[in-house]
Amino acid sequence: xxxxxxxxxxxxxxxxxxxxxxxxxxxxxxxxxxxxxxxxxxxxxxxxxxxxxxxxxxxxxxxxxxxxxxxxxxxxxxxxxxxxxxxxxxxxxxxxxxxxxxxxxxxxxxxxxxxx
Amino acid sequence: xxxxxxxxxxxxxxxxxxxxxxxxxxxxxxxxxxxxxxxxxxxxxxxxxxxxxxxxxxxxxxxxxxxxxxxxxxxxxxxxxxxxxxxxxxxxxxxxxxxxxxxxxxxxxxxxxxxxxxxxxxxxxxxxxxxxxxxxxxxxxxxxxxxxxxxxxxxxxxxxxxxxxxxxxxxxxxxxxxxxxxxxxxxxxxxxxxxxxxxxxxxxxxxxxxxxxxxxxxxxxxxxxxxxxxxxxxxxxxxxxxxxxxxxxxxxxxxxxxxxxxxxxxxxxxxxxxxxxxxxxxxxxxxxxxxxxxxxxxxxxxxxxxxxxxxxxxxxxxxxxxxxxxxxxxxxxxxxxxxxxxxxxxxxxxxxxxxxxxxxxxxxxxxxxxxxxxxxxxxxxxxxxxxxxxxxxxxxxxxxxxxx
Numbered sequence: 187x188x189x190x191x192x193x194x195x196x197x198x199x200x201x202x203x204x205x206x207x208x209x210x211x212x213x214x215x216x217x218x219x220x221x222x223x224x225x226x227x228x229x230x231x232x233x234x235x236x237x238x239x240x241x242x243x244x245x246x247x248x249x250x251x252x253x254x255x256x257x258x259x260x261x262x263x264x265x266x267x268x269x270x271x272x273x274x275x276x277x278x279x280x281x282x283x284x285x286x287x288x289x290x291x292x293x294x295x296x297x298x299x300x301x302x
Numbered sequence: 303x304x305x306x307x308x309x310x311x312x313x314x315x316x317x318x319x320x321x322x323x324x325x326x327x328x329x330x331x332x333x334x335x336x337x338x339x340x341x342x343x344x345x346x347x348x349x350x351x352x353x354x355x356x357x358x359x360x361x362x363x364x365x366x367x368x369x370x371x372x373x374x375x376x377x378x379x380x381x382x383x384x385x386x387x388x389x390x391x392x393x394x395x396x397x398x399x400x401x402x403x404x405x406x407x408x409x410x411x412x413x414x415x416x417x418x419x420x421x422x423x424x425x426x427x428x429x430x431x432x433x434x435x436x437x438x439x440x441x442x443x444x445x446x447x448x449x450x451x452x453x454x455x456x457x458x459x460x461x462x463x464x465x466x467x468x469x470x471x472x473x474x475x476x477x478x479x480x481x482x483x484x485x486x487x488x489x490x491x492x493x494x495x496x497x498x499x500x501x502x503x504x505x506x507x508x509x510x511x512x513x514x515x516x517x518x519x520x521x522x523x524x525x526x527x528x529x530x531x532x533x534x535x536x537x538x539x540x541x542x543x544x545x546x547x548x549x550x551x552x553x554x555x556x557x558x559x560x561x562x563x564x565x566x567x568x569x570x571x572x573x574x575x576x577x578x579x580x581x582x583x584x585x586x587x588x589x590x591x592x593x594x595x596x597x598x599x600x601x602x603x604x605x606x607x608x609x610x611x612x613x614x615x616x617x618x619x620x621x622x623x624x625x626x627x628x629x630x631x632x633x634x635x636x637x638x639x640x641x642x643x644x645x646x647x648x649x650x651x652x653x654x655x656x657x658x659x660x661x662x663x664x665x666x667x668x669x670x671x672x673x674x675x676x677x678x679x680x681x682x683x684x685x686x687x688x689x690x691x692x693x694x695x696x697x698x699x700x701x702x703x704x705x706x
Binding site for chain 1: 522523524525526569570571573591592593594595611612613614615618619622642646693694
């Protein structure tokens with residue numbers, strides 16, 4: 187899996203490509219921790235862009251859950267956007283779409299999240 | 303091979319034997335020989351200093367020169383022996399130690415005992431100090447190699463023990479799953495669990511509940527390894543303990559979730575499908591905490607997923623609430639419960655088994671024991687995956703309702 191970080195204004199956008207499974211979950215968790223800790227300043231919001239995420243396993247869901255909880259504690263808005271059908275399915279079945287905000291695409295997400 | 307060794311071969315053999323005894327770290331005389339060489343190096347370097355002093359008595363010079371012959375003889379012997387012992391002779395000769403050993407004796411052979419006209423060259427003998435260094439270096443390397451070998455062996459032993467313990471834990475994990483479904487006239491069920499190579503967290507369970515109901519569980523803990531296995535044991539124990547005291551599946555999952563959220567330092571979670579079957583009436587009540595919805599196959603061959611999916615997984619949020627859904631089973635109905643290890647079994651081209659293949663197998667199995675459908679699905683998944691390793695646990699359970 188490939189993880190890229192972009193910042194739009196102060197908002198951190200994390201772009202995922204590939205498969206988020208047991209093998210890649212731990213590395214992604216560390217990267218997300220760094221993003222939430224903020225480089226220089228803590229971001230007001232973190233958007234996880236899943237447009238190129240092909241697969242997510244339960245280990246991957248766990249990382250999202252841990253990050254969502256950490257973000258809530260730190261008062262950082264945390265959301266996902268641009269889910270593929272396969273990933274959407276997993277989030278729906280596991281009930282995660284109930285507790286994590288999901289936007290249709292990055293544009294909508296960036297328009298909705300707090301900017302600073 | 304000739305049975306009788308020729309004299310040259312015999313000599314060669316003896317020479318190698320001698321080299322082994324003197325040079326190899328475990329050789330019989332290695333320590334003594336090493337001390338002899340180091341002693342001679344120190345002595346010879348000291349004697350070079352003494353020789354250089356003014357007004358050294360003639361008798362002492364004579365003694366030192368005789369000693370020098372002995373020293374060079376021993377060093378030359380050692381040098382030749384090392385060449386004999388070296389598996390790659392040229393590599394030894396051009397190695398640091400090989401060059402130093404040669405330089406330590408070269409001045410003697412080049413200029414003899416008394417070439418005063420090349421006095422400066424005699425100072426080359428001071429290079430013997432380097433020889434001292436190679437000896438200590440060699441000693442240190444041998445020591446480190448031995449230490450490393452010991453540590454390696456200890457590590458291998460520890461690894462083997464760890465693997466044995468994990469294998470044992472996995473065996474126990476499977477052994478605690480119920481072997482059979484409670485014996486009731488109107489229904490029949492079977493289940494299986496095929497663990498992946500690491501310790502996983504899939505499990506199923508059958509429980510006899512007060513009032514003649516039977517509880518069925520199909521569950522999958524997030525992640526792999528020992529933490530997942532522990533969380534599986536915690537989840538299963540809590541479910542088993544709470545189930546007999548809960549009037550419906552939704553309440554049971556509510557309470558189990560509350561308890562799990564207080565015992566979850568690693569933020570693990572478990573997806574659970576839990577149902578209670580009234581074995582007198584065929585009424586199936588169920589609740590779903592983030593688990594793949596089971597499939598219902600009607601006697602007419604139609605297959606559909608049970609609704610009511612989408613509840614949050616257990617262990618994530620303490621205030622999650624779960625609804626109870628009901629389904630009246632009809633004679634010949636089958637319910638197929640499974641974990642995502644089935645639908646997400648990948649083949650060598652990274653294609654997933656998927657729900658369509660599973661539905662096709664369920665549809666095609668018309669009549670027969672519940673265990674027969676389990677075997678059929680297992681075989682189908684195995685055929686599909688081919689050589690690809692099983693990356694996730696696979697758990698399957700089939701419930702058949704005959705008649706009340």
